[in-house]
Amino acid sequence: xxxxxxxxxxxxxxxxxxxxxxxxxxxxxxxxxxxxxxxxxxxxxxxxxxxxxxxxxxxxxxxxxxxxxxxxxxxxxxxxxxxxxxxxxxxxxxxxxxxxxxxxxxxxxxxxxxxxxxxxxxxxxxxxxxxxxxxxxxxxxxxxxxxxxxxxxxxxxxxxxxxxxxxxxxxxxxxxxxxxxxxxxxxxxxxxxxxxxxxxxxxxxxxxxxxxxxxxxxxxxxxxxxxxxxxxxxxxxxxxxxxxxxxxxxxxxxxxxxxxxxxxxxxxxxxxxxxxxxxxxxxxxxxxxxxxxxxxxxxxxxxxxxxxxxxxxxxxxxxxxxxxxxxxxxxxxxxxxxxxxxxxxxxxxxxxxxxxxxxxxxxxxxxxxxxxxxxxxxxxxxxxxxxxxxxxxxxxxxxxxxxxxxxxxxxxxxxxxxxxxxxxxxxxxxxxxxxxxxxxxxxxxxxxxxxxxxxxxxxxxxxxxxxxxxxxxxxxxxxxxxxxxxxxxxxxxxxxxxxxxxxxxxxxxxxxxxxxxxxxxxxxxxxxxxxxxxxxxxxxxxxxxxxxxxxxxxxxxxxxxxxxxxxxxxxxxxxxxxxxxxxxxxxxxxxxxxxxxxxxxxxxxxxxxxxxxxxxxxxxxxxxxxxxxxxxxxxxxxxxxxxxxxxxxxxxxxxxxxxxxxxxxxxxxxxxxxxxxxxxxxxxxxxxxxxxxxxxxxxxxxxxxxxxxxxxxxxx
Numbered sequence: 001x002x003x004x005x006x007x008x009x010x011x012x013x014x015x016x017x018x019x020x021x022x023x024x025x026x027x028x029x030x031x032x033x034x035x036x037x038x039x040x041x042x043x044x045x046x047x048x049x050x051x052x053x054x055x056x057x058x059x060x061x062x063x064x065x066x067x068x069x070x071x072x073x074x075x076x077x078x079x080x081x082x083x084x085x086x087x088x089x090x091x092x093x094x095x096x097x098x099x100x101x102x103x104x105x106x107x108x109x110x111x112x113x114x115x116x117x118x119x120x121x122x123x124x125x126x127x128x129x130x131x132x133x134x135x136x137x138x139x140x141x142x143x144x145x146x147x148x149x150x151x152x153x154x155x156x157x158x159x160x161x162x163x164x165x166x167x168x169x170x171x172x173x174x175x176x177x178x179x180x181x182x183x184x185x186x187x188x189x190x191x192x193x194x195x196x197x198x199x200x201x202x203x204x205x206x207x208x209x210x211x212x213x214x215x216x217x218x219x220x221x222x223x224x225x226x227x228x229x230x231x232x233x234x235x236x237x238x239x240x241x242x243x244x245x246x247x248x249x250x251x252x253x254x255x256x257x258x259x260x261x262x263x264x265x266x267x268x269x270x271x272x273x274x275x276x277x278x279x280x281x282x283x284x285x286x287x288x289x290x291x292x293x294x295x296x297x298x299x300x301x302x303x304x305x306x307x308x309x310x311x312x313x314x315x316x317x318x319x320x321x322x323x324x325x326x327x328x329x330x331x332x333x334x335x336x337x338x339x340x341x342x343x344x345x346x347x348x349x350x351x352x353x354x355x356x357x358x359x360x361x362x363x364x365x366x367x368x369x370x371x372x373x374x375x376x377x378x379x380x381x382x383x384x385x386x387x388x389x390x391x392x393x394x395x396x397x398x399x400x401x402x403x404x405x406x407x408x409x410x411x412x413x414x415x416x417x418x419x420x421x422x423x424x425x426x427x428x429x430x431x432x433x434x435x436x437x438x439x440x441x442x443x444x445x446x447x448x449x450x451x452x453x454x455x456x457x458x459x460x461x462x463x464x465x466x467x468x469x470x471x472x473x474x475x476x477x478x479x480x481x482x483x484x485x486x487x488x489x490x491x492x493x494x495x496x497x498x499x500x501x502x503x504x505x506x507x508x509x510x511x512x513x514x515x516x517x518x519x520x521x522x523x524x525x526x527x528x529x530x531x532x533x534x535x536x537x538x539x540x541x542x543x544x545x546x547x548x549x550x551x552x553x554x555x556x557x558x559x560x561x562x563x564x565x566x567x568x569x570x571x572x573x574x575x576x577x578x579x580x581x582x583x584x585x586x587x588x589x590x591x592x593x594x595x596x597x598x599x600x601x602x603x604x605x606x607x608x609x610x611x612x613x614x615x616x617x618x619x620x621x622x623x624x625x626x627x628x629x630x631x632x633x634x635x636x637x638x639x640x641x642x643x644x645x646x647x648x649x650x651x652x653x654x655x656x657x658x659x660x661x662x663x664x665x666x667x668x669x670x671x672x673x674x675x676x677x678x679x680x681x682x683x684x685x686x687x688x689x690x691x692x693x694x695x696x697x698x699x700x701x702x703x704x705x706x707x708x709x710x711x712x713x714x715x716x
Contacts, residue, residue: 001022085105400418630662
């Protein structure tokens with residue numbers, strides 16, 4: 001087995017470039033000039049990672065030693081910049097030590113670009129320097145493909161408008177050469193000719209305007225539909241991401257991706273895409289006209305172009321990085337705004353309005369400062385680029401004037417040539433500004449495709465097995481950590497019989513909610529398996545599986561809508577009678593009928609118009625309506641007063657009959673009727689038994705009960 005990752009500190013704390021490697025049976029830690037450790041993996045039983053303030057250490061537990069790590073052997077040190085990859089190394093090695101099975105390292109959680117070694121920007125998992133731009137724009141072309149016919153339709157009318165505009169200088173040339181500076185003109189004929197030319201110019205301008213209106217109307221329609229499709233695509237993928245992936249993104253980040261980034265991409269496609277056609281057509285047509293007029297003057301026009309293109313090439317990386325900073329500051333501002341609005345009651349309760357205003361003002365000022373800095377840089381750069389681009393016009397006037405004096409071209413031809421320079425330089429100036437637009441849209445594309453291309457951490461197998469929740473639920477050698485280097489659960493082995501009620505007990509942070517998350521398959525185990533009726537949950541369809549599970553969480557969430565809609569969320573096809581029956585079972589019917597509109601009463605966001613106990617009872621009614629085969633209660637009665645709790649316990653005791661149930665409760669008295677209690681301590685199962693059996697053991701559970709009784713006496 002071969003593995004290798006980088007670490008960056010010597011045992012004395014100095015920075016270095018080190019390699020932590022497993023090669024066959026040998027594990028070693030060395031830098032370019034020194035070996036810090038080398039030994040056989042056969043002599044160890046576990047490799048552990050310790051994290052401290054700003055740094056960490058890898059240690060080995062020798063074979064045959066107790067798991068208290070008192071005799072562990074230090075291997076190497078590292079800063080927190082290396083913690084993800086070193087942690088992944090530890091996870092893979094420990095799996096190999098325990099099972100003998102070789103697995104590959106996952107780089108999904110690494111915060112360092114594997115190509116250039118730079119750290120990813122905060123909130124991003126893609127390197128701004130190494131991302132393939134061609135890949136991004138190929139993906140963008142794929143998204144825009146259904147709209148290509150309509151974009152071509154708009155582009156056609158833009159082209160017609162451009163051709164009309166290109167005809168105007170030709171009319172000017174005719175006016176000057178044939179009527180203003182022409183020799184032997186008849187005044188009576190000249191007046192008629194001028195009128196005809198002016199009318200033709202007016203007609204061409206009108207046609208150009210009509211074509212522009214048609215193109216703009218179609219482009220606006222395309223833009224609206226494209227933005228809608230983009231938002232729906234990103235939102236759909238965001239909904240399907242795993243909990244761990246979603247928890248790593250802020251609300252402002254996701255809102256910015258769904259709303260702001262999709263709008264930026266839409267604008268780029270509809271504006272730059274369509275009007276690139278106009279500029280390209282104009283450029284080609286006018287180049288032909290200029291070359292026919294004077295190849296020499298045409299060559300003079302492009303003298304400064306190579307210098308400007310080189311400057312743009314150097315400038316684009318700077319702008320891309322700057323727009324990345326701008327994106328992050330904007331997301332931070334959105335996140336703070338969302339938190340303040342969502343938590344306005346807490347803000348006002350603690351009288352922290354001024355502090356929150358200052359907090360938001362600071363974020364808004366940072367966004368404004370970065371935006372201003374970007375615009376200042378562009379304001380300093382663009383005039384120089386435009387100046388160098390405009391040098392060609394000075395050359396044309398000089399050389400063209402000499403050609404007029406020598407009789408090689410006419411005054412009208414020189415005037416038309418100068419007028420066409422506007423159309424020639426417009427695409428070139430557009431290209432200079434395009435680097436800024438590309439910097440902005442590239443950042444948006446990266447953020448969009450980070451969501452769209454992100455692999456599901458929890459995937460269904462190709463042909464999932466039928467979901468049958470009858471049978472035993474078996475935890476076998478389960479290990480899991482939200483971070484690979486910090487296991488929350490270790491060596492969990494538990495068999496739960498069908499219809500059994502299991503109470504999960506332990507101190508805060510022991511791993512109770514993590515077990516619930518694994519049962520729901522919101523996360524997958526790092527090691528080991530969870531099976532129901534002999535079928536691993538990883539082999540079941542997630543959607544079908546969760547449809548048969550009912551959950552009441554400690555954090556009650558209600559949607560902005562009616563009480564009826566919130567209960568029916570568990571089963572939208574339920575009848576009114578079934579919803580009322582569920583509410584009665586949860587002891588919620590009486591208070592619902594006392595609301596202003598009964599079941600049709602619209603509750604505010606998160607149900608803030610209801611009390612905590614009322615929200616909890618609606619949540620319980622939702623679980624009752626689901627009629628689940630597997631029931632999970634995570635502090636289901638935490639927000640209820642003793643009297644209401646008693647009636648809810650009666651309802652729940654009826655609900656759990658015949659159903660396998662997992663219940664978490666910090667109020668241990670509510671778990672008296674559980675068939676078995678499972679005591680979790682530091683991620684391991686420490687005790688299993690009934691309430692009376694565990695009290696007789698006088699262990700961890702007994703101490704928890706005693707502590708609660710003492711607290712209850714003090715409060716009374």
